[in-house]
Amino acid sequence: MTGRAEATGRRGAWGVVAVVLLVGVHLVRGGTGEPRSDGPPQPLAAVAPDAPRAAAALVPVSVPDPMPPSTPVRVRVPAVGIDAPVTKVGLDAEGWIEAPPPEDDRLAGWFTGAVTPGERGTAVVVGHVDTPGGRAVFYDLGALGRGHRVEIARRDGRTAVFAVYGVEVVPKEGFPADRVYGDAGAPELRLITCGGAFTEENGYAGNVVVSARLIEVR
Numbered sequence: 622m623t624g625r626a627e628a629t630g631r632r633g634a635w636g637v638v639a640v641v642l643l644v645g646v647h648l649v650r651g652g653t654g655e656p657r658s659d660g661p662p663q664p665l666a667a668v669a670p671d672a673p674r675a676a677a678a679l680v681p682v683s684v685p686d687p688m689p690p691s692t693p694v695r696v697r698v699p700a701v702g703i704d705a706p707v708t709k710v711g712l713d714a715e716g717w718i719e720a721p722p723p724e725d726d727r728l729a730g731w732f733t734g735a736v737t738p739g740e741r742g743t744a745v746v747v748g749h750v751d752t753p754g755g756r757a758v759f760y761d762l763g764a765l766g767r768g769h770r771v772e773i774a775r776r777d778g779r780t781a782v783f784a785v786y787g788v789e790v791v792p793k794e795g796f797p798a799d800r801v802y803g804d805a806g807a808p809e810l811r812l813i814t815c816g817g818a819f820t821e822e823n824g825y826a827g828n829v830v831v832s833a834r835l836i837e838v839r
Contacts, residue, residue, distance in 0.1 A: 693744075765788050783833035790830075791827055
């Protein structure tokens with residue numbers, strides 16, 4: 622592990638390694654730890670991001686301006702049937718990012734230390750891949766491909782629509798935080814859950830990271 626995140630303001634250096642700690646420590650599959658034939662889908666190498674080229678290929682010539690701040694209230698990913706409420710998640714007393722409550726396996730969490738979806742910068746929404754009770758909200762993230770849409774409904778009544786340009790599994794060890802969470806100069810979104818190999822002792826070895834860029838405002 623790299624260390625705890627420091628809370629330094631929503632638009633400041635919010636400690637991107639904290640998300641690695643979240644999905645690696647808190648979003649661990651329950652059950653026996655034995656491999657399952659019906660485990661969550663894993664991304665193909667062909668959809669790994671090649672930003673900014675992959676993003677630019679999917680974004681229309683006339684791109685929307687960055688949106689003002691507004692709290693996200695719902696995330697929808699029609700291609701894999703995700704339609705879930707979004708709650709706020711922050712840092713706990715020890716400096717770790719809180720996970721959405723495991724008893725509500727259909728709930729996603731927006732990290733309040735980053736921008737809101739649609740603002741310039743990289744917004745982050747996390748969710749469980751599974752819980753002791755079975756599949757959870759982001760179970761099917763790994764099945765997404767380039768061009769799929771992610772819709773974030775906001776409290777101001779507007780919806781930020783993002784186009785997926787990359788889906789990958791990244792290891793917890795040596796996590797490329799700067800590449801994944803850095804400001805790309807445009808409104809971007811990351812959806813994150815657990816992924817990769819699973820063992821009972823260590824949980825998931827990596828994280829599924831979906832990278833998307835704003836293409837429409839409704």
